[in-house]
Amino acid sequence: MSLERLVPHNPATGQPLEPVDCTTPEGVREAVARARTAQRAWANTAADARARHIRALAQAIGDHADALGRSISDEMGKPIREARSEARSIAARVESFVRAADQALADDDGVESGIRMRVRWRPLGVVGVIAPWNYPVATPSNLLLSALLTGNAAVFKPSEYTPHTGALLHRLYAETLPEGLVGLVQGAAKVGAALVASDVDMIAFTGSIATGQAIMREAAATMKRLVLELGGKDPMLVLPGADLQAAARHAADEALRNAGQVCVSVERIIVHADVAAEFTRRVADLVRAVKPGDPREESTAFGPMASARQRDLVWSSWPTPADTARRS
Numbered sequence: 001m002s003l004e005r006l007v008p009h010n011p012a013t014g015q016p017l018e019p020v021d022c023t024t025p026e027g028v029r030e031a032v033a034r035a036r037t038a039q040r041a042w043a044n045t046a047a048d049a050r051a052r053h054i055r056a057l058a059q060a061i062g063d064h065a066d067a068l069g070r071s072i073s074d075e076m077g078k079p080i081r082e083a084r085s086e087a088r089s090i091a092a093r094v095e096s097f098v099r100a101a102d103q104a105l106a107d108d109d110g111v112e113s114g115i116r117m118r119v120r121w122r123p124l125g126v127v128g129v130i131a132p133w134n135y136p137v138a139t140p141s142n143l144l145l146s147a148l149l150t151g152n153a154a155v156f157k158p159s160e161y162t163p164h165t166g167a168l169l170h171r172l173y174a175e176t177l178p179e180g181l182v183g184l185v186q187g188a189a190k191v192g193a194a195l196v197a198s199d200v201d202m203i204a205f206t207g208s209i210a211t212g213q214a215i216m217r218e219a220a221a222t223m224k225r226l227v228l229e230l231g232g233k234d235p236m237l238v239l240p241g242a243d244l245q246a247a248a249r250h251a252a253d254e255a256l257r258n259a260g261q262v263c264v265s266v267e268r269i270i271v272h273a274d275v276a277a278e279f280t281r282r283v284a285d286l287v288r289a290v291k292p293g294d295p296r297e298e299s300t301a302f303g304p305m306a307s308a309r310q311r312d313l314v315w316s317s318w319p320t321p322a323d324t325a326r327r328s
Helices: 025-043 047-063 065-076 080-105 138-149 163-176 189-197 209-220 244-260 276-288 308-317 321-327
Strands: 108-112 115-119 126-130 153-157 182-184 202-206 225-229 235-238 268-271
Touching: 025 126, 025 153, 025 182, 025 189, 047 065, 047 080, 047 138, 047 163, 065 080, 065 163, 080 138, 126 138, 126 189, 138 153, 138 163, 138 202, 153 163, 153 189, 163 182, 189 209, 202 209, 209 225, 235 244, 244 276, 268 276
Parallel strands: 126 153, 126 202, 153 182, 202 225, 235 268
Antiparallel strands: 108 115
């Protein structure tokens, strides 16, 4: 039986990229089993030694920022400067991860109401990480580094829209860390469902509310731990006492960054009537100055949406002239 394949597309050109084989259900189980074997030794590795591995990994990701940036741009359309910055951000943030792990793992001894308590923290085991396409290096690394620093292993499923970026990122993990500690599985919803149903101890997922609900239902049967970052609708409020230029700059930057495909993008702006006209003028002036174009060009500030599906989703909810007339 032939393997199912992903065929990602460059959203700037519409051209297909190199196909990627999807992982079979058996392949998912094997990746989890390898991670569980590797985790036993990793959990017994001193925390400072784990931190040295993670610092080396973050450096490797930063050293490959150009290649990762090109892959991100090709697969989901992020402007190349932003894409490289995403890859380099891991090295800049790694010390905060190490400090947070040290604090989380600290023993807690004390006496309360005359009772002596002793708390010792132990790793869960294997974490399944299901990552989104909008930040295909930063978001999975946030989840993977947290799991690894606290003594866990992981199995990583990139988004089906960014499988090549995921494979390159995983290669850096595999080359820097003990064998099998971080596994890679590739595919769309069926592979994600197989990972959730597998013998992992936690699922860390970033994505839609509907998928998060499905993961919760499946995880409930085996009481898997969950970390879910789901969708929202982010409002911005502008009042008469605001610095209107600063508010307009924030509105324009945060609505257009990554083509608006960020969990904290400005999606609704509620403006007091006294400043609405002036605020609107300032925002319009700033937006007109933003240069859209080929995401591989250094001067591009606004690239395409990540996929035709995302584009169609936005267009389907865009207000028509009739909608605008009714609201006014």
